[in-house]
Amino acid sequence: MARWHVLWGRRLIGMEAAGSSRVAAPDEAAGSDRQSLDGQRQPRRRWRRFLAPGVAVVLLAFMALAVSRLAQDVTYSAVVEALSEVSWWRLGAAGALTALSFLALSFYDVSGLEYAGRRLPYPRVALASFCAYAVGNTAGFGPLSGGAVRYRFYTPLGLKPEEIARVVAFITAGFGLGLVATAGLGLIFAGGPVAEALRMPVPLLRAAGGVVLLLAFSPVIASLRQARTLRLRSVHIVLPRAGLILRQLAITLLDITASAAVLWVLLPQDSIGFVGFVPVYAIAVALGVLSHVPAGLGVFETVMIAALSATLPVDRVLAALVLYRLIYYALPLAAATLTIIALEARRAVAGTALAGAAQLIPPVLAALSLLSGGMLVLSGLTPAAPQRLGLLNAFVPLPIIEGAHFLSSILGTLLLITARGLLFRLDGAWWVTVVATLLALAFAPLKALAVGETVILSLLLIALLATRAEFSRPSSLMHETFSLRWLVAVATILVSCFAVMMFAYKEVAYTHELWWQFEVTADAPRSLRALVGIAFAIATIAVWSLVRPWPGIREKATAEQLEHAVAIAAQQERPDANLVRMGDKSLMFSEDGAAFIMFARQGRSWVALFDPVGARASWPGLVWKFVETARQHGGRAVFYEVGPRDLSLYADAGLAAFKLGESAKVKLADFELQGGRRSNFRNALRKGERAGFEFEVYPADRVPEILNELKAVSDVWLAYHNVREKAFSLGAFDEAYVAAQPVACLRHQGRIIAFATLLTTQVRYEASIDLMRVAPDAPNGTMDFLFLKLILLFKEEGYEWFDLGMAPLSGFRSGSAATLWNRVGRAVFEHGERFYHFKGLHGFKDKFDPHWEPRYMAVSGGINPLIALTDVTVLIGGGLRGVVSK
Incomplete structure (x- = not known):
């Protein structure tokens, strides 16, 4: 069976990725160097990105030439006759x-x-x-x-x-x-x-x-061994059991x-x-x-x-x-x-739907639109059945036949374009496809009594009308940006149709007079004019894509935008949204202003931090808007550190998810100090109390009183660890940022020896911490004492969860079912302590018995996740210098 999609599918969903993230740990550094956005399109992609698609189109052209040579003694009419037999x-x-x-x-x-x-x-x-x-x-x-x-x-x-x-x-x-x-x-x-x-x-x-x-x-033989590992040079592949392979x-x-x-x-x-x-x-x-x-x-x-x-x-x-x-x-x-x-009719009548079935509607209809467009283009470039044309000419004037033939070819080209919009559920694409299909249906009997075209187009129209509710994303179809792969697909269809046209008319001698011949039996002139219409449609779309205005993107959020975003963040369950207060990221709001995305750009990567913030009903349109804006500016859309709940949303927008690690969250209602397993916690608290630790939370309006003390601790900590302030997914010691939220302090002998900025919202559902600093001369157990005090405080105040942050690379499997990237991530986690304290960080969080929840990076375009991770790392490091140094 010709499974042409396997390589493309593997590129889209073939691995998981790992990377650094915002984490709550004693030795965390934070900061923000501004990343500017100039709103202009990125420089042209490197020529290597065009190599594979270009080779595919050239190869197709050579194959068309090869078929033409192999069939040089065969006529189009002979093939049609063979079909009828x-x-x-x-x-x-x-x-x-x-x-x-x-x-x-x-x-x-x-x-x-x-x-x-x-x-x-x-x-x-x-x-x-x-x-x-x-x-x-x-x-x-x-x-x-x-x-x-x-x-x-x-x-x-x-x-x-x-x-x-x-x-x-x-x-x-x-x-x-x-x-x-x-x-x-x-x-x-x-x-x-x-x-x-x-x-x-x-x-x-x-x-x-x-x-x-x-x-x-050979894999069957290799799987019979106990280790079931196939070694191909430096790559180790853990095989399924032999029975499954044989089956x-x-x-x-x-x-x-x-x-x-x-x-x-x-x-x-x-x-x-x-x-x-x-x-x-x-x-x-x-x-x-x-x-x-x-x-x-x-x-x-x-x-x-x-x-x-x-x-x-x-x-x-x-x-x-x-x-x-x-x-x-x-x-x-x-x-x-x-x-x-x-299935859609069943849902409409019975009110029930098969889980996941709605997700199949966009790709199926996009493929059908692509097929219908190719069918119309091919029909316009090849001869029609003489018997049908003769019958049609008895009732329909020649100008109408010529016009229907010409316009149908243009409509076919339009369906090739709108197919991509259907894939992403765009309402504009739906409307254009419906109108184009209706017109093509009207022209089908007028061009050559095209029964096959009528059946396919009718099926497409019925499917579009039956699934209208699935295409609800506001869009302007004229602002679509096409990926290289989509352009290759359209080019494949057009080149193939052109090759068929050349084969059909290879015995027709070309003359300039062909363009002006208008007869019922003049198929070649009619096809040439259709070719001009197709070329004109493509040229118009190409020119528009080059000269259309690009949406401007501000370098960073304005004061009004920040105020609006902070107000939205205060009403959310996830407190990480408070990182918007840093003001170092750009903001994109939904059409209704009820949700926003905070993001920054590095290289070609447009990196959104976390899931969208705000009303969930506004998320789908906002995600699509962000993805399309990134593409329009020649970039790749990246959603960094998103949860598992809304992965289908990113998949629907054409993004693939790659695992980063796991986030540790303590369920406060279940956290107790009693029992043998909690003896270390009780000892840590008693030890801190004997040492004279004084724990206090300063509300935001009192933080300015202690800013100088906090800055002194921060400066000493940075100098002691020889690290720079980080950015993007982390806060930094910016006085306005620190003073905008509560701060938990730990004093020893009247001096602040440790502090942590607190992230909370008015919902009081989840609490977390961002910026943490501890004096180098603080007694052992200082941070354990601070964490325990915070957990007990938030439990007493009625919060449900306390977020300890993400442990990069944790939760990566290494068994027989693990992917190659998963096993690589696991190996780095196990043996990479000299570069980053992966296991130590995981162990610090794990002793609080948290619930571990996976975190992902969603990336557009099926690119290698390492490229996006590299850009994210540069953003977090505050620039390339922050990556190569501390």
Whole structure:
């Protein structure tokens, strides 16, 4: 089965990341050096970022040229005739085999979830798998990959990003191994027919098949060992148990065999035998995946034509490939659309919805819009059926036929553009798509009685109307910024359609007069004019994207913005929002002003600190606004240190989550000093009392009285530890900032020896601390005494939680189901004490018996998380100097 999305999906959700964060610990430093934002677009991306997409488009062009050479003696009319000669029973058999292949695909997810240590009801797994493959096979890139669809679906069901990463990694590896095993078996048992098709010696192919088969089964052999570890140079991969690998190989064999049979039954039956056909098919699929061309378009076809042209007429092969794409790709996507329509209707009637199903609507409809746009563009660039045109001309004037044909091509281009907006639930994209679809539907019967187009467009329109509630994000479609991957996908469709047009009219001699011929039978002139319309639409959009005004971004928040943000933060449960008081970050407010994001920029990274702050109803639109603004300025959106509760929100905006560590939170109602396990706490309190410690909390209005004493402690602490003030996710000793919130002090013999600034809100739900400093000559146990006093104080005042902050890299798994990045993070946690006190910090927090909650970084564009982490580290360090020094 041609699973073109596997590499793109792995890029989106293939690892977890770790990094530093705001933590509450005795030796924490804090600060803020201002990071300016000039509101201008970033310099152009490095040429390396364009290399892979550029190579994919160039490769597609070369493949189109190769197909043209292979089919140089074949005419377009011969292919159309070959299509009409395929019997209905073959079409039915291909449909049934497609269903069998997708049934096998559902068990990929079942096995992947078992590998990740999770179980879900099969109907939900089957729904996610079906939609993921229907979308991923058709589009096969970035945001519309199977991995992205799974991330959207499984996150609301409670799966953590690292668990979804393990599922996707298992599916990718399982498909790859199964593909290799299938090719190896085919080369061994059908070496003769394959050798004839590929014009290679039979013994050589069979020997190659044995090597390939051994390679495929090597993980099984390795998993039989007790350690179950496969070592590839410096990389150690912990394998699943042998039974699970063998089961997945069997599932993949069934999947690939069934999908190969879909194409095989569409070929003339006097061609290559099925056993010999399967390895050829597997090789073509593998090359299509490795090409990185979306959906392997062109690459797969070139390999199949080259392999089968020795035994089959090329026109029959081309006809079979066209039908294969329609049955195995377009048909499942249409079925997925009908499925989500049915689920939406069920929700509307019964008021119940399948958890996660709503997350599938945007990618499915985006893929269907992409397919519909490509269909309209292709229809505009190829000849129409002469019989239909003749019948239509008897009732419709020629100018209307010409106009409908021309405008339909432009509308197809528009659907390619709006598909991305549908993916991100933009209401503007929904409205434009609905209008464009309605117009295209009206033109379909007027251009050539296009029944197929009418069916697909009607399905898209019904799906859009049935799911209107899912596209509620306010947007201006003209301010969309397209990623490289999306541009490659659109370019793939347009290049492919242009190649088909050149093939269809290769026997037509070009003359200038063609542009002005207006006749019912003049297909070539009509297609040339459609090509001009498509080019004009693309040029208009491209010029607008270059000259449109960019939204300005202030260097830092104004006094009015800060006042408004502080008022919002005071009404929230999470006290970390008080870091907005530092004034060192920019602010972005929701349209209704009820929520905000505080962020800073480093390099190309636009880093938002924490989840949005304010009314949850305003979060989705605000997250999207931030992501799009970053993209418009040529940057990447990063949400740093977000909780697990709203990961589906970031996934919905096209962001992938990477684990950073775990946050320690003490449930105050359960915190007691009685019992043997608490003896150390009681001893710490008694010791501090005997030493004469005096604990006092100064409210904000009294803090100015002790500012000089606090600054003296802070300066001595910084000098003693030889550290600089930090920034961004940490507070700093800024007099206005410190005086804006309560401060807990510890005196010894009348002198302040330690203090901590307190983060609280009017909700009195959770409390935390930010800036902590302790005099170097303070007695041992000073910070333990201060922490215990604060915990007991907030418990007495009725708070529910006390946040100790995050322990970076904690909670990373190292078992057989762990991803590579997870194991790397765990290794750094275990052995990186000389660089950062990971274990010591975790141990300090852990002795308070906290609840550990994961913290993540959500990053846009599927980039390597290390790039974003590096930028965040520079922000926290107050600049590059703060990173390389203390």
